[in-house]
Amino acid sequence: MKIVDLIYFNAGGGHRATAVALGAVLRQRKPEWQVRLVNLFEVLDPQNRYRSITGSAPEDWYNKRLARGWTIGMAPELKLLQTVIRLAHRPLVKQFQQHWAQTEPDLVVSLVPNFNRALFESLASALPGVPHVTMLTDLADVPPNFWIEPDQDQHFICGTPKAVEQARALGHAEERIHATSGMIIRPDFYDVIRLDRARERHRYGLDPLRPTGVVLFGGHGSKAMLGIAKKLAESTQLILFCGHNKALARQLRALPQRAPRLVIEFSLDIPCYMRLADFFIGKPGPGSISEAVQQGLPVIVVENAWTMPQERYNAAWVRDNHLGIVHGSFRTIDRAVAQLLSQFEKFRVSVRSIDNRALFEVPEILDDILDEATRIHSDEAQAACHPPRFLRTSSSAAAAASTSASLSD
Known part of the structure; x- marks a missing residue:
């Protein structure tokens, strides 16, 4: 059974709503998969220390601001948040590494912005070969370092041509950019x-x-x-x-x-x-x-x-x-x-005229990504068991020479 983790948080509600909707259709269409919804902040703070100190979850202040309409000035605040995340990069990676080592997913799908560099690097080091997918829950990226990070060998799922072009502009390979016909919405x-x-x-x-x-x-x-x-x-x-x-x-x-x-x-x-x-x-x-x-x-x-x-x-x-x-x-x-x-x-x-089928397109995209990862892993395992002939010949010659030297001694 393949384990698929959907990473979300509760800031704004849209990320969790996407995770719940996608999780529901994955369980229906891919019953052989184990789909887990993973709250990012529960990974970062498993002891719930933030709530015990402040009396609220990390997202609560953000959600209250949305409810009161206090959204002016969020652009500079976003830059400040991204600076804090960059400064905390090493401890974030370490925390995520420990989580991946304990939970061992076969595929990780991030539905959150800002943390994808740390998520990718931690997964690549803890579980090499496990694919990391960033699925934008916005119609477009807000560069730099929001949804689409450069120089990461990962997959992106984009709901608009604008987001596809943004991924291309950052140099990502065409085969790792997956276009859908819109945003994920509830079934x-x-x-x-x-x-x-x-x-x-x-x-x-x-x-x-x-x-x-x-x-x-x-x-x-x-x-x-x-x-x-x-x-x-x-x-x-x-x-x-x-x-x-x-x-x-x-x-x-x-x-x-x-x-x-x-x-x-x-x-x-x-x-x-x-x-x-x-x-x-x-x-x-x-x-x-x-x-x-x-x-x-x-x-x-x-x-x-x-x-x-x-x-x-x-x-x-x-x-x-x-x-x-x-x-x-x-x-x-x-x-x-x-x-x-x-x-x-x-x-x-x-x-x-808008025909949004993203909810049903994404499971097939993820299936293809998992199949590719499984094939690559199988090819690497087979290569390790059956090295090329010239390597086997060289190894045999080396072994024979070593045996001859031992006998002569």
Whole structure:
């Protein structure tokens, strides 16, 4: 049985969501594999010392910032984080080496940025020949040293032509760059469900005939949703997802409204609710906009100083593929909605042209990588057992000479 490790962390939620979705489809399609989800920070801090000292997980502060919309200034903070990781490179490698030696995976798939140099070097030294794969969970890299490291003999799985070109530009071999048709999203976004939208909207207190927007800012929501709800309270029917942010849900429910509004706390039924909507409003996260597009929803996103570095390309991807509207602020969300609805059919045709099958493409890519590694290992083992003829002849001659010398002594 082959052991496949999927490395993730909980910063932002998208990395874990990708690991869970990929793990589910791998177990279904490759039952002969043992698939393990490995939390990066549990490897680095197995005794949970950080939580015992601070009272929170390393990702909690980041997630709280996302929920409060405190994302301005993240570009210089990213550089600082990368500097700290470079300074801690040796102890990081040592910690990872110990982990690989104890757990002995046959394939490692990294779904996290920033740590891939340490992950690769530790795996190559602890378990030579075991492939390391970096699968970008963003639509593009944020060079340098974010997703794609130079001078590493490893594989990359890229969800856009932009990411493929970035890997090529850093000198990686073509056979180690694997293109997919998009981002990994949950399997249930591919389910075909016959739905009476008018009846379901009525059941939730929504107007069956009104254009409806779904508002989504990840698993913890965002205070930006309050401004959106206020701006659209008179004109636009909304479904708002607050995730684990119960305080935000209470605030949204308390806002005055004329247009119907449905506020949802944490739910696993996001695809079902999305099928009740006509368009998406949210931050340009790769997972959220990919899910919306999979459900046939044109999108409204913003790009400004608060947009995180790893999400800035996503707005360009929306524009270039004519998938919706990009504004500079949600303060103009009413105009963005009017603009989108005035060109709704055009955007919907473009959205429907996107055929994202990444969830089903990646298992075959990983299978090919594992097969190649197994073949190389088999060839090396066979070569060690059966050296070339000239080596065998030389060895025999040396042995004969040694025996003759011993007898003469």
